[in-house]
Amino acid sequence: MKKTTSDRFSILIYSFIIIWVFLASFPFLWTFWGSFKVELDFFSISDWYNAVTGKNTFDTYNSQFTGAGYEGAWVQEEFWRSFVNSAIVCFFVVLTSLTIGTLGAYALSRSNYKYTFWLLITALIFRAMPPITLVAGYLPPFFEWNIWGILPTTIIVLVSINQPFTLWMLHSFFQNIPKELDESAKVDGCSQFQAFRHVIIPVMWPGVVTTGLFSFLLAYNDFAVTAMLLSDENRTMIPKIAAFLGTTYTEGNVMFAVAAVVSATVPLFILVMFFQKKIVSGLTQGAVKG
Amino acid sequence: MKHKTFFWFILPTFLAMLIFIFLPIISVVLQSIHTPHENVLITVENCDPFGCKKVTSIDHEATKKLNQSDPLGKFVGLDIYFDRGHLAIEKFKLIWNNSENIFSFIKSLSNLPFYKAVFFTLTFTFTVTPTMLLLGLLIALGVNSISKKLRGIVIFFSLLPMIVTPLIGSIILFWMIDSRGIIGNLIQWLFDDPNLSLKASTTLTWIMLIVYGVWHAIPFSFIVFYAGLQTVPKDQLESAKIDGANKFEEVIYIIIPHLMPLITFVTLMQLMDNFRVFEPIVGFSAEAHATSLSWIIFNDLGGETRQLSAAATSSILTIIGVIILLSPVLLRTWKDFKFKK
Numbered sequence: 001m002k003k004t005t006s007d008r009f010s011i012l013i014y015s016f017i018i019i020w021v022f023l024a025s026f027p028f029l030w031t032f033w034g035s036f037k038v039e040l041d042f043f044s045i046s047d048w049y050n051a052v053t054g055k056n057t058f059d060t061y062n063s064q065f066t067g068a069g070y071e072g073a074w075v076q077e078e079f080w081r082s083f084v085n086s087a088i089v090c091f092f093v094v095l096t097s098l099t100i101g102t103l104g105a106y107a108l109s110r111s112n113y114k115y116t117f118w119l120l121i122t123a124l125i126f127r128a129m130p131p132i133t134l135v136a137g138y139l140p141p142f143f144e145w146n147i148w149g150i151l152p153t154t155i156i157v158l159v160s161i162n163q164p165f166t167l168w169m170l171h172s173f174f175q176n177i178p179k180e181l182d183e184s185a186k187v188d189g190c191s192q193f194q195a196f197r198h199v200i201i202p203v204m205w206p207g208v209v210t211t212g213l214f215s216f217l218l219a220y221n222d223f224a225v226t227a228m229l230l231s232d233e234n235r236t237m238i239p240k241i242a243a244f245l246g247t248t249y250t251e252g253n254v255m256f257a258v259a260a261v262v263s264a265t266v267p268l269f270i271l272v273m274f275f276q277k278k279i280v281s282g283l284t285q286g287a288v289k290g
Numbered sequence: 291m292k293h294k295t296f297f298w299f300i301l302p303t304f305l306a307m308l309i310f311i312f313l314p315i316i317s318v319v320l321q322s323i324h325t326p327h328e329n330v331l332i333t334v335e336n337c338d339p340f341g342c343k344k345v346t347s348i349d350h351e352a353t354k355k356l357n358q359s360d361p362l363g364k365f366v367g368l369d370i371y372f373d374r375g376h377l378a379i380e381k382f383k384l385i386w387n388n389s390e391n392i393f394s395f396i397k398s399l400s401n402l403p404f405y406k407a408v409f410f411t412l413t414f415t416f417t418v419t420p421t422m423l424l425l426g427l428l429i430a431l432g433v434n435s436i437s438k439k440l441r442g443i444v445i446f447f448s449l450l451p452m453i454v455t456p457l458i459g460s461i462i463l464f465w466m467i468d469s470r471g472i473i474g475n476l477i478q479w480l481f482d483d484p485n486l487s488l489k490a491s492t493t494l495t496w497i498m499l500i501v502y503g504v505w506h507a508i509p510f511s512f513i514v515f516y517a518g519l520q521t522v523p524k525d526q527l528e529s530a531k532i533d534g535a536n537k538f539e540e541v542i543y544i545i546i547p548h549l550m551p552l553i554t555f556v557t558l559m560q561l562m563d564n565f566r567v568f569e570p571i572v573g574f575s576a577e578a579h580a581t582s583l584s585w586i587i588f589n590d591l592g593g594e595t596r597q598l599s600a601a602a603t604s605s606i607l608t609i610i611g612v613i614i615l616l617s618p619v620l621l622r623t624w625k626d627f628k629f630k631k
Contacts, residue, residue, distance in 0.1 A: 009537070013432045017444060020429050023505065025447040028454070030472065031462045043470035051472065100302035107299030111291040119300070121623065126311050128612050130566035132584050133605035135591055136321055136598050137314025160310030163303050192295045221455040223569055224584065228591055238457055242572060245461070258465070261458050272449050276442070279449060283510065284517035 035262040036065040069259035082240035093219035096159045105170030123164035131161045132224040149231030173207030210282040237264045321602035324363040370603045407581045415564040418503035426511025434519045452509035460573025495579035511556045518552045583608045
């Protein structure tokens with residue numbers, strides 16, 4: 001008797017989890033599948049099943065799949081420029097964030113003075129502020145000095161906005177590295193920087209990689225700041241897609257936007273596939289310490 | 291660590307935050323209490339064979355001089371804060387005096403753009419946060435009791451709604467709920483109403499945005515709680531079982547108290563993140579029915595006009611909102627610090 005109730009209970013749990021996995025993944029799979037169709041199939045007025053079989057796609061291209069949307073987005077609308085811009089922005093944001101963040105977080109974790117506490121609290125308050133609230137402060141000087149719209153400016157701004165988060169995350173990683181390690185190096189005659197260079201750097205990589213992943217996501221996913229600070233030709237992928245939405249609807253090229261959206265999602269898929277464990281540990285890191 | 295060494299280590303990150311976070315805040319405060327100079331007008335009399343005409347035109351020279359001597363613009367104090375686009379003090383008083391009850395008061399107030407955004411932002415924050423906590427906990431409990439082999443793949447798919455760019459996630463869902471999309475079709479079929487559109491009604495738009503918000507946020511609470519469940523002491527669970535506790539009582543009396551610090555952490559992060567809700571409004575093209583504080587700022591900043599003063603004022607009001615939201619946490623941290631001393 002007892003066995004059947006627990007069986008029923010586990011069926012309940014499994015169906016609940018299956019529903020969740022379906023809800024979490026179906027929109028992406030559906031859009032990925034649909035991106036190889038023509039608009040009449042993707043937005044199907046007559047029969048939604050057309051989106052699965054690609055009836056109209058077959059009528060037009062004699063095949064159930066077409067790369068027309070991708071060709072339109074990448075070649076005609078020059079989405080590849082945005083892709084390159086995104087790659088440049090992400091690379092330099094991650095590199096710079098980690099370099100200056102590692103130095104700062106290391107110092108914060110090895111100092112016990114009162115100002116360390118206040119610096120961390122200030123960083124927490126900065127972390128809580130929506131980045132868009134700062135943009136009104138950026139625009140007048142950027143226009144004045146003629147540095148608005150270019151990639152380097154945006155990279156520095158994104159690095160700075162990410163610093164509070166990077167500092168907190170790396171700070172908790174460094175606290176897990178025993179102080180005795182660098183203390184003993186100092187006893188042996190190393191300066192603080194030499195101790196950092198030869199003792200800490202070799203053991204800090206797991207934490208740095210995890211923090212780097214989140215810096216990457218922040219830079220890759222940013223819309224509000226990049227849309228405001230980049231000129232049209234320097235747009236990264238996300239603001240470009242937002243701009244697509246306006247133009248493609250009027251020109252009847254919605255499939256370009258669909259292809260661009262799928263293209264911008266693929267790198268994230270790959271990222272999750274390879275770094276799932278790191279992302280999970282990064283998410284729980286701050287929490288378990290908290 | 292010596293003060294001097296500390297200084298050199300912290301300098302780059304300190305400068306970055308000083309120049310690109312602290313100084314912009316100061317600049318935003320200053321901009322919010324100034325308006326751009328009005329153009330200096332001059333009137334000249336132009337005489338031609340047909341008579342004399344007085345022509346008023348912009349004195350570019352004088353305008354430029356004024357802007358250079360006083361680049362911030364004209365000092366207006368808190369005028370922008372109280373104007374129609376923001377706190378709308380006069381309208382507020384009028385509505386306050388004319389409203390019979392609290393509901394009609396809120397209803398009239400939400401016609402004003404700033405209050406409309408505040409209402410949506412708060413509704414979004416305080417519906418999404420508890421819902422995602424509850425659902426995240428349920429999923430974490432569920433995943434924790436399924437076969438270990440399946441957990442990896444479940445976590446992989448679970449991460450997607452959170453990792454994928456919010457703007458992209460909302461656009462994808464927006465296409466699906468389009469009346470020609472699969473969810474839109476399904477809903478029309480369920481309610482047997484071929485003209486039903488989620489985009490046309492304010493209530494449905496709000497629900498749609500909140501559902502998106504929950505979908506996007508569940509992975510975070512799920513992952514954190516799942517990690518927390520791995521550290522629940524086994525002996526406590528076993529002794530509870532011996533005492534005859536059922537699954538539900540186990541969750542209430544052992545698991546939830548154990549997860550309490552994590553629940554606080556997730557709540558805090560979510561309040562911060564949901565308060566800045568912005569991308570879904572753009573993704574769902576929902577601005578006709580729902581606006582948020584961040585959206586107002588973005589809208590003022592963009593376009594041809596770039597109303598910096600208006601955006602700066604909304605920014606300051608938003609920052610004040612964030613501080614009020616976080617004040618319990620900040621107060622507690624400060625008390626802990628005082629107590630330690």
